[in-house]
Ligand SMILES: Nc1nc2c(ncn2[C@@H]2O[C@H](COP(=O)(O)OP(=O)(O)OP(=O)(O)O)[C@@H](O)[C@H]2O)c(=O)[nH]1
């Protein structure tokens with residue numbers, strides 16, 4: 001990531017909005033933002049599939065594994081303001097391809113740390129798990145609040161966007177999908 005270019009661009013923006021980038025409070029702002037972008041866009045330089053390179057080959061569990069309420073923060077690619085919320089990721093592992101629980105959250109983390117669309121984030125998580133683990137099925141549900149819809153524009157604070165991506169068994173079997181959804185909606 002070219003931090004110097006980010007710094008220059010932030011200085012430009014500050015001047016363009018009528019601010020003085022040389023006043024005390026703003027002096028280090030370009031540097032801070034460059035450092036912050038390096039962190040919140042770190043997923044651009046990472047391959048999310050690498051998290052699923054290792055799996056437990058001896059384990060025989062072939063029923064639902066669901067991690068719910070994975071918090072995430074991403075940046076809307078239209079306005080470069082945050083959208084954030086929770087991701088729920090479930091899959092039906094095939095014998096020999098059970099992954100570590102944290103790895104599913106790591107996939108969400110890597111893909112969300114890019115300029116994103118909620119729909120693409122949702123579908124990408126599902127497709128990567130399908131590709132790397134070849135499970136019977138994958139279900140990904142993401143609920144998020146978009147700052148571009150709350151602090152500006154249409155200004156609808158509290159509104160939530162829910163997206164889902166279902167693959168394999170979850171796409172073809174309504175009962176399997178309903179069971180996973182009941183756990184996702186389960187509040188305890
Ligand atoms: N489908 C989808 N749309 C998004 C997402 N994040 C932001 N948007 C929408 O992207 C659209 C961009 O619309 P434009 O008309 O080009 O931009 P705008 O004039 O700033 O639009 P307003 O937000 O309506 O003021 C808006 O409707 C946003 O709500 C997302 O993750 N998925």
Ligand SMILES: [Zn+2]
Pocket residue numbers: 076077078079080081146148149
């Ligand atoms: Zn937006």
